[in-house]
Amino acid sequence: MEASDSQKRHRRLEAFEKGRDELNLAEFPLAAVCNRHLDGTKTVVFEDTVWDEEKRKRLPRKLTISGSDRFGLPTSKDDDVLLACVQLSSLENFDQREVHFSRYELLKLLRWPDETRYYRRLATSLRRWKGLTVYSDRAFYDKARRSWVNRDFGIFDNLYIYERDEVDKAAAQADSWLVWNEVVFGSFEAGYLKKLDWDFYLRLKDPVAKRLYRFLDKRFYHSDRLVMDLGELAFNKVRVSPNYNTAQAKRALMKGIRELEHLWELRPMPEEKRFTKVARGKWEVLFTKDSRKRPSPKRPEEVIDPLCTELTRRGVCQATAEQLVKEHPAKRVQATIELFDWHNDRGEERGAGFLVAGIKSAEAYAKPRGFQSKADLEQKRQASAAANRKREAELRRVKQRELQNIKAAEAPFLAFWDNLSSQQQERYFAEAVAAADRTKRDGYQRLKEVGGPVFEQYRQLILKDHFHRAGPPKAG
Incomplete structure (x- = not known):
């Protein structure tokens, strides 16, 4: 079967290795290197000097970034997401400001797990960038004008996030979209870009x-x-x-x-x-x-312990992850990862330190109310499956006994009936119909011309009732 357009696009994103970086974004850190802001800071100011070719001297410049009250300032994960959006535009050769995508595609491009918490993280990140305002005092270089400019702008002018792509996943079309601010996109169009080894960056x-x-x-x-x-x-x-x-x-x-x-x-x-x-x-x-x-x-994927990969995806550095997996039982590492995800999925943000401390601690974290690890769920699943198997076996035994009882009860009638000639059977059945109760007799007469399974049931009931009531005919 030929792959769909969306499946082909997803494969292209998974194999994407070489990309582009915008030079202003490479120069100024719009995102902090920490995973979260602990002090609630909404505005950051950067000041330095820049060489002015026209005036032949260094001039002061200042860049101010301000985040929204709702989403705050970007962090290191948000930097990855913004750079991934640049790669989406790069794949389209920076043809237009409006870029269509799905969050599933962004996950593939970022090589993040296909899990609910990462879909939510992407949405938060994109909104965080939408809420960011940049104030440039001779800080943002405009290649088209060949000068440092005073411009105030956002990163995205518009953003639409299609919520169902988390459910549709690989089948989802590119139903989300963003519109780059004209200042940012103008820099793309002017070619103020450099090559970026996207695969290496993600590693x-x-x-x-x-x-x-x-x-x-x-x-x-x-x-x-x-x-x-x-x-x-x-x-x-x-x-x-x-x-x-x-x-x-x-x-x-x-x-x-x-x-x-x-x-x-x-x-x-x-x-x-x-x-x-x-x-x-x-x-x-x-x-x-x-x-x-x-x-x-x-590094060959087969030599990397999957638990190391899961830890590094959650912010633990590679060396620490390898040490933790080497020195602690896999069951403990897995349980701590699951507890970490449980808290974050509920909006109770936990950082990499939570994972490291939990794995290293002499005592495991106490399980909060409502939390169930995969091991707990598997144990319950096995217990439930065993109980179901036991219940089904008992039902089979009961049904088998019922069938045996029915056969035992019917045995005398069958033996009697099989010993009658055709004429005797017709005569006996006529007697049974005449003696049958009105409901069964009327049902039999109503379905006589139609036939079928229900008619046959009426016939058998009338015969057996007559046999049990009157017994076999007297000899002679």
């Missing part, structure tokens, strides 16, 4: 590594060496917590840096060479590109 686990990969890949276009102020990189380009001190900022960056050193073209170096103190309270960070390296190939 990165740490949000800092993802953010650094996009930023450094953009900056390495001009030079294989980059030196930056630590604070500017950490707070304005990667966007770690603004409450971090220098030591905390370095630790947060190093986690992502190590992943890029291992998997990407970033040249490894000791931490003391990576970070250099240039003055009191002022540090610089050095990056160099090793062009001889290439992104590491995919």
